[in-house]
Amino acid sequence: MAGVAERLAAVRDRIERAGGDPDRITIIAVTKRQPEGAVGAAVAAGIVDVGENYAQEVLAKAATAPSGVRWHFLGQVQRNKVKVLAPVVTLWHGVDRVAVIDAIAARAPGAAILVEVNTSGEPGKAGCGIGSTPEVVAHARSAGLEVRGLMTVAPQGDAEDARGAFRQLARLRDELALVELSMGMSGDLEIAVEEGATIVRIGTALFGPRPVHARVRR
Numbered sequence: 001m002a003g004v005a006e007r008l009a010a011v012r013d014r015i016e017r018a019g020g021d022p023d024r025i026t027i028i029a030v031t032k033r034q035p036e037g038a039v040g041a042a043v044a045a046g047i048v049d050v051g052e053n054y055a056q057e058v059l060a061k062a063a064t065a066p067s068g069v070r071w072h073f074l075g076q077v078q079r080n081k082v083k084v085l086a087p088v089v090t091l092w093h094g095v096d097r098v099a100v101i102d103a104i105a106a107r108a109p110g111a112a113i114l115v116e117v118n119t120s121g122e123p124g125k126a127g128c129g130i131g132s133t134p135e136v137v138a139h140a141r142s143a144g145l146e147v148r149g150l151m152t153v154a155p156q157g158d159a160e161d162a163r164g165a166f167r168q169l170a171r172l173r174d175e176l177a178l179v180e181l182s183m184g185m186s187g188d189l190e191i192a193v194e195e196g197a198t199i200v201r202i203g204t205a206l207f208g209p210r211p212v213h214a215r216v217r218r
Contacts, residue, residue, distance in 0.1 A: 004038075005045040007206050011189070015200070018193035025193065028072050030185075030203035031061065033210040039065045042206065051093070051201055055081040062088045074201060076116075076126045079103040086111070093151045093182055096128040098139050105143040112146045114182050117172065119165035120155035127152060130172060137176055149173055149180025149198070159188040166195035 012022035028051040029042035039050055043066045050065070052058040053075035062071060070090040077092060077100045086108040095101060096116040104111050115136050118127030128136050133150070140147045152169045154162030166183050173181055184192020186205035193200070204210070 004041040004206055008045045011202055011205050014189055015193050018190040020193035025197060026199045028199060028201045029206055030201050032203060034207050036061050036064055038207050039069065043069060055085055058085060058088055082107045094126060096126060101140045101143050101145060105145055110144055110146060112148050113140060114149050114151040114180060115147060116151045117169060119152045119168050122155060133172060134176060147178060149178040151182035154188055159191050162188040162191050163195060166192050170196045
């Protein structure tokens with residue numbers, strides 16, 4: 001976990017060179033499948049927003065993490081995990097179904113969420129469709145949740161291939177009068193910033209490649 005501070009400085013420089021303000025764009029340190037020391041290294045470097053994809057990892061790392069960490073749940077939310085995650089998660093990113101909204105509202109009234117949108121239209125990919133997003137947002141609001149914005153995962157391919165998806169998400173965010181845009185990762189960071197990202201999810205650019213080990217239980 002050595003060198004995280006230097007890598008964070010490089011990420012902030014990339015944001016600035018893409019026309020963004022690194023002090024106004026939230027950098028989430030994605031510690032998915034990284035050792036527990038990754039969280040401490042991120043906090044020591046000045047990051048307080050940490051993201052995980054799996055419930056098991058969130059709970060294990062939160063138990064030993066420094067105080068003050070804001071936990072972001074980035075993976076697709078499973079209803080049976082909401083109860084154990086609710087006391088830990090600050091912002092839910094992968095909300096894309098009415099059933100999940102109802103589960104979060106029951107266990108964490110007033111929770112802050114982002115609605116995940118499948119901007120590429122890829123079959124089987126997480127996220128609600130673009131056309132159904134207004135309905136999902138409306139349901140979340142009626143359930144008493146704080147809908148802060150939208151989230152998407154770019155289609156695989158070259159970084160430039162993500163531009164259309166990011167631009168589409170930004171347009172939808174504006175139409176729905178929301179604030180946050182969670183989009184962009186280590187490989188397509190610049191494109192996301194150019195298209196208006198307010199939150200970026202950075203893993204390998206901070207910590208290097210993920211260690212190869214057994215599949216993590218969700």
